[in-house]
Amino acid sequence: MTARTILHVDLDAFYAAVEQRDRAELRGKPVLVGGSARRGVVASCSYEARAFGIRSAMPMAEALRRCPRAVVVRHRMERYAEASHAFFGILRDFSPEVEGLSLDEAFLDVTASERLLGDGPTIARAIKARVRAELALVASVGVAPVKLAAKIASDIDKPDGLRVVAPADLLAFLHPLPVTRLWGVGEATREVLASLGLSRIGDVARYPEAALVARLGELHGRHLAALARGEDARAVEPEHDPVSIGHQETFDDDLEDRGELAVILLDQADRVAARLRAADLRARVVVLVVKYDDFRQITRRLTLPAPTSDGGTLARTAIDLLAKVAIGERPEEPRAEGASRITPRKGGRVRLCGISATQLEPRDAPRQLGLDEAARARGERLGDTLDKLAAKFGKGTIRRAVHLPDDPDDPDDSKQ
Ligand SMILES: [Mg+2]
Secondary structure (H helix, E strand, C coil), X not given: CCCCCEEEEEECCHHHHHHHHHCHHHCCCCEEEECCCCCCECCEECHHHHCCCCCCCCEHHHHHHHCCCCEEEECCHHHHHHHHHHHHHHHHCCCCCEEEEECCEEEEECHHHHHHHCCHHHHHHHHHHHHHHHHCCCEEEEEXXXXXXXXXXXXXXXXXXXXXXXXXXXXXXXXXXXXXXXXCCCHHHHHHHXXXXXXXXXHHHHCCHHHHHHHHCHHHHHHHHHHHCCCCCCCCCCCCXXXXXXXXXXXXXXXXXXXXXXXXXXXXXXXXXXXXXXXXXXXXXXXXXXXXXXXCEEEXXXXXXXXXXXXXXXHHHHHHHHHCCCCECCCCCCCCCCCCCCCCCCCECEEEEEEEEEEEEECCCCCCCCCCHHHHHHHHHHHHHHHHHXXXXXXXXXXXXXXXXXXXCCHHHHCC
């Protein structure tokens, strides 16, 4: 297999950096973006704020306790979406293979661009220069032969980082790092690995794979062993929409009940819709993400007749999409000894599902009135009311009533 050159590009302190760029009086100051009583957490903070130990997702009250003179700024998602659009425009000048992970973060496969544009580090420097010149923002970039290492490399020298991991240095780079840097190692897996005395990626690489499989199961064990050896076959997947708002979760136990999945999707749809409304955005496309217990991931998408920020519409669309997805037990197939490659199989138990809303546009953008306009407006008003109630009484106290279809395998049945 020929070595790939993969870049992970990530804007530093994105929302806070946009605010400091747009408002000179904020430069050099600790800035907390969030400001909405509803969410009550720091969405993004400037590096001046990070010096006080403040991190994004920290409760705003805690952040202000650590730095009382910090300036709290209300987020302006539209402005960030605009900057994001320009950011992705720059990235696509360097390769058509751009996989957006969020508004300010993407993988690029530049293998085919290198002959024309220079090697990976040259392209990385050019991207950083253009982001600085055209957007007045700072990007950190990791260059590596696999996604796993590129993502870690972009993070390691932040802010304004550029870390290059040559193919020959891949293991020397990965092995001293803590196991939590591995994709798929959460708290539970970290504890299991710690009980085996494995705290660094190199420890996992040197541990007998059969023993790892015995503790973590066939798929997870082999997956981690391969990653620890620097084997990460994930390709850059350019079809993902870079600008999206989504919510997904990995389950403690794999699921195969469509009814249970539908309830989870409904909750996720309400969360996504609340974030769309908080940002004054509507989405035109709904994407359902399903990951099976063998780590295969599929996505299904549908373009709506009109953009929406209504949780009910998002949920119904996602549940319709779910009806077209194979789910459930699969006969166990023989696996070749030592085979690490996952072969495509139909169906299976579900370990993760999620909804993402893409093709975003401002809520007040002109749009055609549809026949179901009144129903949608009602749904969005209901959503606003739910947001207010949630802000007052706490999340999870108020739930949308759900009527689950009797036969979830019949897509027509799931339209309520
Ligand atoms: Mg970032």
